Amino acid sequence: MRVMIYEGAGGVDIIHMRxxxxxxxxxxxxxxxxxxxxxxxxxxxxxxGNYPAPAGWPANIPGMEYAGVVDVLxxxxxxxxxxxxxxxLVGGGAHAEMVVVHEAEAIAIPAGMGFTDAAAxxxxxxxxxxALSTRAHITRGDRVLIHAVGSGIGTAxxxxxxxxxxxxxxxxxxxxxxxxxxxxxxxxxxxxTANTPFREQVNxxxxxxxxxxxxxxxxxxxxxxxxxxxxxxxxxxxxSATTADLSPVLRKRLTVVGTVMxxxxxxxxxxxxxxxAAKVLPAFSEKSxxxxxxxxxxxxxxxxxxxLMERDEAFGKIILNWD
Amino acid sequence: MRVMIYEGAGGVDIIHMRxxxxxxxxxxxxxxxxxxxxxxxxxxxxxxGNYPAPAGWPANIPGMEYAGVVDVLxxxxxxxxxxxxxxxLVGGGAHAEMVVVHEAEAIAIPAGMGFTDAAAxxxxxxxxxxALSTRAHITRGDRVLIHAVGSGIGTAxxxxxxxxxxxxxxxxxxxxxxxxxxxxxxxxxxxxTANTPFREQVNxxxxxxxxxxxxxxxxxxxxxxxxxxxxxxxxxxxxSATTADLSPVLRKRLTVVGTVMxxxxxxxxxxxxxxxAAKVLPAFSEKSxxxxxxxxxxxxxxxxxxxLMERDEAFGKIILNWD
Numbered sequence: 001m002r003v004m005i006y007e008g009a010g011g012v013d014i015i016h017m018r019x020x021x022x023x024x025x026x027x028x029x030x031x032x033x034x035x036x037x038x039x040x041x042x043x044x045x046x047x048x049g050n051y052p053a054p055a056g057w058p059a060n061i062p063g064m065e066y067a068g069v070v071d072v073l074x075x076x077x078x079x080x081x082x083x084x085x086x087x088x089l090v091g092g093g094a095h096a097e098m099v100v101v102h103e104a105e106a107i108a109i110p111a112g113m114g115f116t117d118a119a120a121x122x123x124x125x126x127x128x129x130x131a132l133s134t135r136a137h138i139t140r141g142d143r144v145l146i147h148a149v150g151s152g153i154g155t156a157x158x159x160x161x162x163x164x165x166x167x168x169x170x171x172x173x174x175x176x177x178x179x180x181x182x183x184x185x186x187x188x189x190x191x192x193t194a195n196t197p198f199r200e201q202v203n204x205x206x207x208x209x210x211x212x213x214x215x216x217x218x219x220x221x222x223x224x225x226x227x228x229x230x231x232x233x234x235x236x237x238x239x240s241a242t243t244a245d246l247s248p249v250l251r252k253r254l255t256v257v258g259t260v261m262x263x264x265x266x267x268x269x270x271x272x273x274x275x276x277a278a279k280v281l282p283a284f285s286e287k288s289x290x291x292x293x294x295x296x297x298x299x300x301x302x303x304x305x306x307x308l309m310e311r312d313e314a315f316g317k318i319i320l321n322w323d
Numbered sequence: 324m325r326v327m328i329y330e331g332a333g334g335v336d337i338i339h340m341r342x343x344x345x346x347x348x349x350x351x352x353x354x355x356x357x358x359x360x361x362x363x364x365x366x367x368x369x370x371x372g373n374y375p376a377p378a379g380w381p382a383n384i385p386g387m388e389y390a391g392v393v394d395v396l397x398x399x400x401x402x403x404x405x406x407x408x409x410x411x412l413v414g415g416g417a418h419a420e421m422v423v424v425h426e427a428e429a430i431a432i433p434a435g436m437g438f439t440d441a442a443a444x445x446x447x448x449x450x451x452x453x454a455l456s457t458r459a460h461i462t463r464g465d466r467v468l469i470h471a472v473g474s475g476i477g478t479a480x481x482x483x484x485x486x487x488x489x490x491x492x493x494x495x496x497x498x499x500x501x502x503x504x505x506x507x508x509x510x511x512x513x514x515x516t517a518n519t520p521f522r523e524q525v526n527x528x529x530x531x532x533x534x535x536x537x538x539x540x541x542x543x544x545x546x547x548x549x550x551x552x553x554x555x556x557x558x559x560x561x562x563s564a565t566t567a568d569l570s571p572v573l574r575k576r577l578t579v580v581g582t583v584m585x586x587x588x589x590x591x592x593x594x595x596x597x598x599x600a601a602k603v604l605p606a607f608s609e610k611s612x613x614x615x616x617x618x619x620x621x622x623x624x625x626x627x628x629x630x631l632m633e634r635d636e637a638f639g640k641i642i643l644n645w646d
Contacts, residue, residue: 214569215568215569218569227586233569233572233573234573235573236569236570236573240568240569240570240573241566241567241568241569242565242566242567242568242569243564243565243566244564244565244567245538245563245564245565246537246538246541246556246559246563246564246565246581247559247563248581249556249579249580249581250556250557250558250559250563250581250582250583251581251583251586252581253580253581253582253583253586254580254581255578255579255580255581256572256578256579256580257572257576257577257578257579258569258571258572258573258574258575258576258577258578259573259576260573260574260576263550263574263576
């Protein structure tokens with residue numbers, strides 16, 4: 001099978017398409033023929049050598065999510081049949097023609113949805129649902145602020161927050177066009193941070209913040225949270241070093257939670273996937289939630305896709321398709 | 324009735340005993356004749372003008388916990404009868420001969436326990452139970468680190484952590500004698516921080532940390548937490564300013580929770596008191612949990628009690644008794 005491989009670490013010139021032996025699924029696993037797959041910032045970090053794949057996953061084949069068709073069932077695998085459309089998360093190796101996953105970690109593609117759209121769901125919507133529901137315990141009427149709201153996770157979280165009952169969704173971006181486009185997905189308050197810090201533009205406290213910025217935003221995030229507010233840390237786009245006064249954490253009884261998908265155990269992945277399939281998946285069929293594909297490339301142009309993400313110019317998800 | 328009053332803000336010389344009108348309990352409230360009451364660091368902060376009482380509580384009568392006898396029932400009050408022994412938390416005003424509280428916020432004094440011991444329970448044990456159980460979700464087998472372990476909260480938390488199933492309780496103090504005395508309450512690993520930072524003395528990661536130190540300990544706390552660890556912030560003895568790398572929060576999926584008792588709503592207090600009465604109170608009768616009274620003073624010597632706490636020389640709780 002063909003795969004994308006990082007040969008060394010560095011710029012996009014280390015990305016190559018290669019042929020490798022096609023994997024055979026073990027017990028309770030399935031092999032999926034990948035039609036489309038999302039690009040994530042973690043793939044870029046891994047390319048630069050800063051984010052090795054967790055143990056048990058391919059070390060130099062990137063890709064953390066897939067959408068495709070069940071191709072082969074491993075021994076004892078009974079949940080799917082060959083030909084079913086499935087999508088899901090992996091610890092690595094999804095930028096390949098085939099991926100082997102545990103059957104209980106796969107999610108059915110909603111009826112009528114194409115592979116390109118389906119590939120925009122797993123990382124963005126599982127992360128957004130997990131962060132807002134399980135980590136932030138969002139309740140009806142909460143005010144929710146989402147940083148980098150035009151990103152894949154941002155556009156997913158905007159919709160999920162609304163769908164979970166948020167009374168007001170605020171979003172930040174340095175790019176006005178991204179803010180404008182996110183309004184169509186349920187954003188209420190667009191905060192352009194190109195020239196003015198978000199803290200100066202949030203007049204009423206918020207109950208929940210999803211943050212991918214990190215250290216530079218930490219103190220201001222604490223400042224704008226309401227009593228019993230929750231700050232969910234999902235990334236460190238601006239670095240992880242911070243200087244802050246922690247007194248709002250105590251005075252307002254705040255909770256700060258860090259969360260990542262990639263390092264989770266099989267048991268945790270299965271638990272999340274099952275909850276997602278039961279509660280969230282129907283909302284895609286009802287069009288309450290919509291995948292947001294900002295750009296799609298053939299897999300052979302993975303390097304160009306990296307460059308687009310590095311320029312911060314993409315809206316929503318960047319998807320790679322196998323021909 | 325006699326009360327202790329802060330006349331202005333500053334040193335112990337602003338503390339005076341005065342006579343004020345005896346309060347009359349309103350609907351669903353009771354008046355309690357206070358026999359003993361604990362001293363807390365918040366009382367010292369308030370004396371210095373740094374921690375005003377929350378709205379609805381006496382502004383210049385300190386004291387946040389009491390043990391005594393029900394003296395008068397307000398209209399519609401049915402939970403207690405005159406003469407019952409009760410203890411509990413208030414937002415202020417407990418350093419007085421009488422205190423008026425909502426009947427649902429009072430807790431029965433365990434049979435056979437004296438008022439001095441009972442007064443050592445509310446702030447220390449409610450805080451420790453709430454922090455370890457409700458905030459940190461301690462589970463059997465967790466390793467728990469408690470800073471300033473010789474304090475009122477520290478000695479209570481050591482016992483509560485053990486009682487909730489912690490496999491190992493580690494405690495820090497700069498005073499060896501306090502560490503030695505805490506061993507009798509269930510401390511497993513005594514960490515003397517007089518000359519060596521605790522981070523260098525914790526070899527295996529911990530699952531839960533109760534911290535009263537604050538900013539200076541934040542980065543080291545994050546460093547020694549295990550994946551999915553919980554850091555509960557209860558105070559800022561060393562100040563609230565911090566410089567830290569937040570990357571452990573994300574990588575290890577940590578949770579940081581700030582919590583204080585004083586500003587909680589009536590509904591929150593009642594919920595905690597009811598859970599405490601049902602689950603924790605029986606453990607005092609069974610001697611699984613023991614109040615830790617390090618020093619007791621007559622109320623007229625409240626200033627001396629302040630000075631003892633400010634010198635950091637007390638072990639466990641400092642209690643004031645009315646004659």
